[in-house]
Amino acid sequence: MMTTPQDEEGPRTTLASRITSLLGSGLVQLFLVCVALFWLMPTLGLFVTSLRSPQDNASSGWWTALLEPAQLSLENYxxxxxxxxxxxxxxxxxxxxxxxxxxxxxxxxxxxxxxxxxxxxxxxxxxxxxxxxxxxxxxxxxxxxxxxxxxxxxxxxxxxxxxxxxxxxxxxxxxxxxxxxxxxxxxxxxxxxxxxxxxxxxxxxxxxxxxxxxxxxxxxxxxxxxxxxxxxxxxxxxxxxxxxxxxxxxxxxxxxxxxxxxxxxxxxxxxxxxxxxxxxxxxxxxxxxxxxxx
Amino acid sequence: MTDSDGAPSPAGSVAPEEGATGAAGDEPTRGTGRLGPPPWLALVFLLPALLFLGAYLVYPILFSVYRSLWDAAGTEFVGLDNYRRMFTDPATFVALRNNVVWIVVAPIVVTLAGLIFAVLTERIRWATAFKIIVFMPMAVSFLASGVIFRLVYEQDPESGLANAIITTVQDTVSPSAAYPDANPRSDAPLEEGPGGAYDVTDEAQPGERIQVPLVGVRADDLPESAENATEGPVAGQHEISGTVWLDFTRGGGGQEGVIDPEESGLPALEVQAVRDGEVVATAHTGADGTFVLPDLASEPHVVRLAADNFTEPYQGVTWLGPTLITPAIIGAYLWVWAGFAMVLIAAGLSAIPRESLEAARVDGATEWQVFRRVTVPLLSPVLLVVVVTLMIYVLKIFDLVLVIAPGSVQADANVLALQMWRVSFGGGNDQGMGSALAVFLLVLVVPAMIFQIRRFRRENQ
Missing domain, CATH: 1.10.3720.10 (MetI-like)
Incomplete structure (x- = not known):
């Protein structure tokens, strides 16, 4: 169910169609990367929030902690x-x-x-x-x-x-x-x-x-x-x-x-x-x- | 998610293993029973299950119907009055309306997302990783998902991810005001202009150098680039120059209306020269608050601090307000369930014979035509199963609404299952009405029940 049957489209003949397909595949990749990030971010947000002090959470967004990892601690846990x-x-x-x-x-x-x-x-x-x-x-x-x-x-x-x-x-x-x-x-x-x-x-x-x-x-x-x-x-x-x-x-x-x-x-x-x-x-x-x- | 030999049948994946329903499901019914055990033994095997099913499903259904005909305390027979109230009571009506929105929108949005993901992942090498990421929310509780999205939807762009992204994009497209609270002292040489702008009271002649004092800028609103205010350059013949600064010395002291040594310039303010109601020149203040308005005719001009400097910055979308709460929760629902739809559809997709796609491509069909004319029709049984399944779950949606909607908008986000709980347990204590709502929910799933039984019988024939 999770296999990736790909590149089974048979021989591509023209250069133009190959370029189109490469371009298309690049766009597909980009889109799916965005979707994957979209799906990961909310959970990451909860996790990072849980590692920050209430004061930090009140004063700035959790994403700032990605640049200042010193904020993170296991104290809440x-x-x-x-x-x-x-x-x-x-x-x-x-x-x-x-x-x-x-x-x-x-x-x-x-x-x-x-x-x-x-x-x-x-x-x-x-x-x-x-x-x-x-x-x-x-x-x-x-x-x-x-x-x-x-x-x-x-x-x-x-x-x-x-x-x-x-x-x-x-x-x-x-x-x-x-x-x-x-x-x-x-x-x-x-x-x-x-x-x-x-x-x-x-x-x-x-x-x-x-x-x-x-x-x-x-x-x-x-x-x-x-x-x-x-x-x-x-x-x-x-x-x-x-x-x-x-x-x-x-x-x-x-x-x-x-x-x-x-x-x-x-x-x-x-x-x-x-x-x-x-x-x-x-x-x-x-x-x-x-x-x-x- | 690893390779699985247990891919479900494309028709609807009821069985965990290939062919379980189709191939062998009907066989035992026609067995000879020669060596079979006596029927009473079956009862022994079935007895525990039958007791549970009787006690927790059959009896409650009957009792709920009966109970729904009695009043809140269960002491007086009221006939169908609970049902009549259900459709006239405003709170329940909101729940009913929201449920309709949910049932119409959520299954279709989720199925569409699942279809798009399933089709597109066939073209990437990291499909397994992608599917794991999107499917993962299915494993965690609605409560946790609710907490996660409550955080995402926080109003303050400084803590809610959704609004942080929106305001960042908005700021890039049109930078927002830097000084929402800035204003002149009452005795300063400024008066209110159109739309929240401030005009310097006396018109200025080119060649003049003017001073524009403001107060009311909080220390943390002051840009880091701000430097101590200076007098600014001497204006040329066709220029008006000047300084906009924060006329306030921290810790006291300083003189009003005068640039004192410790006072800060206000950078990046938009200053306009206006003549006959038209803006003829604009300039932005530098780090020390100075500006030069160039290329002016030798006539008096009104010097104006543009309204844009002072408008409230865009604060993002009120996701958790009464208007957007249901779409917001449906967004969270999509996040949870898209993986479910994707995996079922991907299983159906892998069962489509490659030849039929190939044939279409050989005939010169574009990818879109192949998708539209071949893939989707072949997938339609699976899509139907996904939509119907989601409808049944959506009908019973409860946890996400309870957790994401703040108390103050819970009435606006209400759905039937939540209303049922609120009415009978969460403070309402009206178990007659609660039973009527439960029976109503049950009636709504009867079509799905029939669909399910029919499908099962068809697959077993």
């Missing part, structure tokens, strides 16, 4: 990591994201296996319902689940946030995995069944190893989705269970006065997603693409 509330919100983000990702992968794998390889009445209809549920906006569930949580004592708890993410992540997760599992060669399963393997053994020995890439895509995608969530946590978490996104959002009300906290916090919240993105970009891209028309 040190202050943030000394702040127990912020550290707690970071821990909450982890405590929400990891279980939500694990549970969803397990539950969705089991269900996807059933949809792909087990026979039962109404299977196709049931799966179409799952496909339909893919696009349901999660706003629909906020009020009903808030009432349920109120009664069940889950309101304001990390568990409540986790379970909500699992529920709303499932249609996509099942959809992605089922399509992948269904593509596993039938012979492999038949052979395993012939050998008298139990379904759970087949699931563990055949499906999970072969489904690795799809499960990896789902894991990465789900991890980032939950890590980056604001709305669900905003509604269901309380001050003790709030993840980073909610903590930062509450800082936005004083935007400007607390730029040191917001910029460093926002950048810290980006570090894990960026590392995951660069380490597993292929799986992440596949997950995102599988989510088209979600």
């Amino acid at each position: 040190a202050a943030l990591l000394d702040n127990p509330d912020f550290v707690a919100s970071f821990v909450n983000t982890v405590l929400i994201t990891v279980p939500a990702t694990v549970i969803i992968v397990v539950v969705a794998s089991l269900a996807a296996y059933a949809f792909a390889w087990l026979e039962f009445p109404g299977r196709d209809w049931l799966f179409l319902i799952v496909v339909g549920l893919l696009v349901v906006p999660l706003q629909v569930a906020l009020i009903p689940i808030a009432q349920v949580y109120g009664g069940a004592g889950l309101y304001g708890s990390i568990l409540g946030v986790v379970l909500f993410h699992v529920g709303f992540g499932l249609p996509f997760a099942i959809f992605l995995l089922r399509n992948f599992f269904a593509a596993i060669p039938r012979d492999l399963l038949e052979a395993a069944r012939m050998d008298g393997g139990r379904e759970i053994t087949i699931f563990r020995r055949v499906i999970l190893p072969l489904g690795g890439p799809a499960i990896a895509s789902l894991t990465i995608f789900q991890f980032l989705w939950v890590w980056n969530d604001l709305l669900v946590a905003l509604v269901f978490a309380d001050a003790q269970s709030a993840p980073m996104t909610v903590a930062l959002q509450s800082e936005m009300r004083q935007f400007g006065a607390n730029l040191d906290v917001i910029s460093a916090g926002a950048f810290l919240s980006m570090v894990v997603p960026l590392v995951v993105f660069f380490a597993f970009q292929r799986y992440f891209v596949q997950g995102v693409m599988a989510g088209s028309v979600k």
